[in-house]
Amino acid sequence: MPSYAICLVMSIALTVTDGGQMCGICSFITDPTDCDRVTECGQHEVCYVEKYASSGGHLLYDVGCKSSHECKSIVEKRREEIDDSPMSGDFQMCSSCCNDTKLCNVIGGHCGSQALDMSDRVLCYHCNHLRSPDQCETVRACPIYEQCYIEQSEGGLSGSLLWTSRCGHESGNCRSPGIPVDSVVGKKRSSEFCAACCSEDLCNNNCTLATGNGLTTPTTATGPLSIPVITFVTRLYDVQIGSYIHLTCRAHGNPTPKVSWSFSAPVKPENIRTENNGADIYIDGVTEENYGHYACNAMNSQGQDNRFVDILEHGPSG
Template sequence: MTKIFNLIVCLCLINSVVYARRCLQCNSVTQPFDCSHVSECGRNEECYLEQYVSTDGIILYDVGCKATQLCTTSHGPFGKRRSIGTSICFACCNDKDVCNIDGHCSAEKFIPPTGSNICYKCHLSGRPDSCHQLTLCDQHSVCSIRQVTNFLGHIRWEHGCVNQAVCSSLSNHGGCSYCCDSPLCNYNCSKTHSVITSPSISSTTTAIQQTPPIVTQIVIRPTNIKYGDTVTIQCLVTGNPKPTIDFLVRGRRLGPNVQVDRTTHVLTISNFLPYDDGYYRCIAANLLGDVHKDFHIQGQP
């Protein structure tokens, strides 16, 4: 029964991600396009915009997500008093992401300069779809996302703008890395994008295939371990995005003579001792899940 409940919860969470609308989310901005932060709305929410007159007599806007049941076809609570001013217009939209930038409530409609695009911009995001800041890429740049690793070797993603001339090398970077030329296109590795490969090649539609991690082999050297040897263990894995790799030893912590290279993912045991005998575990993980493989190491006098 518990497993069925957990499955239902999991499916609900997946559905909420799939259908989440993204909207500008800011308070007290002069114009909606002055907001550069984006939030993911709930399944029963839409983008909204509220125009109000502050207590100082200044027209300002709040933008964000609002429950669908509170959204009406009219411009809502005209004259409603708030602690920060008086509301004079309220509007909702749900036709596309960031639709509350489109000039509702007499706001100035955002019209990007010719050749430019709104793109996501973040330095190190934990997931391709977890960037929530916007920027405007100029006519010489396109949106981009690049799979990188932080200083601990963990997979991260950089979102932003790059010159179209570097798109070919970016697409060969591996994992979830590409350029694209439509608004807000650089945030998701599991959908189809209009991907740019070079300035001289037209845009083509490319599906980026993701695969869960698989541990294909454990390589232990030397094969016949004697106490006092230096032992190396390499966990060979496949998967896209490129999986992270960690090691555990059953029943205790890794000893002080054990080091893991975060670049090569090779575990090295210096001066192998009887204390180091035991069951070890290699763990590989990416966005699509994690997998592990156990193995036993036994030294000889």
């Protein structure tokens, strides 16, 4: 039989603000710093990190968003000793929340993970050929002197206007902080195209053009069609009666997929509510009626993708 020594340590109290924080959102990763996907958490949510051991004994992490109410009373669980015996199911070892900086659950060193020194680096969006400048959900840590960069250009056989965001050195255009838009527009680009450098974390997700009246207007573009791909879905462990649950599902695709949840029950329990156009569901005070099989579905005109989550009753301890 496996032997475990479990230490319970109350986490440091959080100073929590409501919503809007940018957090890493990944599952089944070997360290939070391996996560390069981000999302903006909803109202009353903060970033979280969970560390667990898989049934094969591998140490893995999940990162994402969690309700600030749940995080205020969170307890860190750490397994001090693991032998080589196989386990049945995943074993949660640590859960921690933060809200102090962007991507704090990726770079902050929570739950025994690697911390990143960002004093000489800046977080930049890093995507190619998107139809809108604010669609990028992947990031890179770039040297701060190189800045972040975003540009619009013609792409594909159709000549569609597409957006690229990346570290500044890859464009050869960002050489000093505060470089103006006019100086980074290439000679072969039309004056209707936009390009810009910036030096703040996650600043390269928009670009504006000057108009005749001195105002700026955001630009948009179209891109190739693609089927939906679900990139994140909440993982759950055993759930106790009376618990609070937040299920999140995120997907990519063009057109933007419609994300929704379904629950295999004859009647929808009254304590389930949806937000974010159906992509998030909340269960206030779990009852026996909430246990079962939940499915996330992402659908657009090109197809669909599905992921499944089981909410199981918390078994007796010991």
